[in-house]
């Protein structure tokens with residue numbers, strides 16, 4: 001790949017100063033960005049209403065980054081689609097297309113890293129280890145590819161984005177924030193920030209940084225357990241960032257942004273669906289208005305967990321409701337294609353990771 005900066009990593013406002021030596025106007029930069037990101041056209045010679053010197057400089061000094069769809073798996077159970085995307089260096093990441101309730105609207109679950117360093121014991125990505133951070137343009141490119149496919153097939157458009165694929169977004173926050181600017185820019189992917197959720201396992205400094213900036217983006221926290229010892233056995237980062245501190249930081253985000261925090265809770269049969277757990281959650285959430293999204297954990301080969309039985313799920317749900325914790329049951333689709341919660345991991349990068357060591361949900 002060329003070492004020129006990649007256009008998908010720029011908003012028009014960031015591009016303008018770099019093209020100012022040839023007298024590019026902000027309007028021309030908007031046309032260039034919209035041409036590449038919004039219309040999905042990689043040929044800069046076809047950009048219209050941009051003067052030749054500006055077009056030539058953009059072509060000469062920038063490149064259009066490419067990620068290819070290595071595999072595409074459409075679920076037979078529901079309208080979820082999983083993409084295995086190949087990066088320029090051969091690394092593979094996974095992206096999931098999620099149908100929303102309203103026909104023609106889709107959300108894209110994106111990866112922010114190749115692998116993940118967090119090592120959550122119930123997560124397929126956690127087993128891979130960490131290879132590298134994704135660049136901002138590589139995050140944008142996952143959405144651009146799905147948007148282009150939806151447009152070509154006439155199926156609809158990208159309405160939302162959720163950072164819940166491979167990786168911990170708070171560990172790659174500079175690139176994630178840069179990608180967020182492009183995702184919500186009217187000349188970029190034009191997705192309303194209110195429909196974008198950044199999910200974390202609970203990296204307190206990252207949550208605090210997100211809380212300190214003016215953003216329409218939503219925050220999601222993967223709770224997993226409100227009992228520290230149990231959580232520690234599932235989410236190693238609990239040792240450094242206990243769930244109480246995570247919720248305290250999330251409360252700050254809520255107070256500053258006014259946006260309710262999405263709390264995701266992966267149900268692991270026999271582990272975190274007990275009455276004690278329900279009480280600990282009620283206690284934990286006493287000071288922050290929140291709604292708990294219950295998601296059934298999906299089997300991952302080789303991991304010593306099981307999904308909850310229907311009885312466990314129902315009694316946990318009832319116990320939480322009786323304690324006044326607002327709960328919603330969230331459907332985690334694409335189970336048959338390994339696209340569901342906790343299942344994302346690419347075989348190739350798992351091998352790469354092992355080799356590199358001797359590299360998220």
Ligand code: SF4
Pocket residue numbers: 116117118119120123124125126127165166167168201222360361
């Ligand atoms: S659950 Fe998220 S943070 Fe934990 S290992 Fe998986 S991808 Fe990483």
